[in-house]
Amino acid sequence: MKTGSCVCGKVALSFDRFERPLRSCHCIQCRKQTGTYVTAGHVLDSELTLTGEEHLTWYRASNFASRGFCQHCGSLLIWKKDDSDFTSVMAGCIDGRTDAPLVAHIFVDEKGDYYELNDGVPAHSGTFGVVSD
Numbered sequence: 001m002k003t004g005s006c007v008c009g010k011v012a013l014s015f016d017r018f019e020r021p022l023r024s025c026h027c028i029q030c031r032k033q034t035g036t037y038v039t040a041g042h043v044l045d046s047e048l049t050l051t052g053e054e055h056l057t058w059y060r061a062s063n064f065a066s067r068g069f070c071q072h073c074g075s076l077l078i079w080k081k082d083d084s085d086f087t088s089v090m091a092g093c094i095d096g097r098t099d100a101p102l103v104a105h106i107f108v109d110e111k112g113d114y115y116e117l118n119d120g121v122p123a124h125s126g127t128f129g130v131v132s133d
């Protein structure tokens, strides 16, 4: 069982495993919301338990998805595509090991100029709005 939470602990989540391996998103929305980029993986909604959901605030940075963050400490925890049966859970909120590999960098055309991607993980160009799986 994987567990995770925001910084202040008011919102927590748990699930068995990531359904899809991790991707790092370098789009402008993720950069601005977090101060850098995010790494997340899909968890099936049917396997995801959220506690303290009343402390979650949803923000729509695009017209097809919502970003869930703690209204108290600001931690970005989840990203939810409209009408999907999965939720993207931020790897950084997980307690301990994720046991999920990083398989891609996405939207790298929008990444910051203050770091390089040289970890050997495939980097996909493109800007936000061009969604690929």
Ligand SMILES: [Zn+2]
Binding pocket: 006, 007, 008, 009, 010, 011, 070, 071, 072, 073, 074, 075
């Ligand atoms: Zn919090």
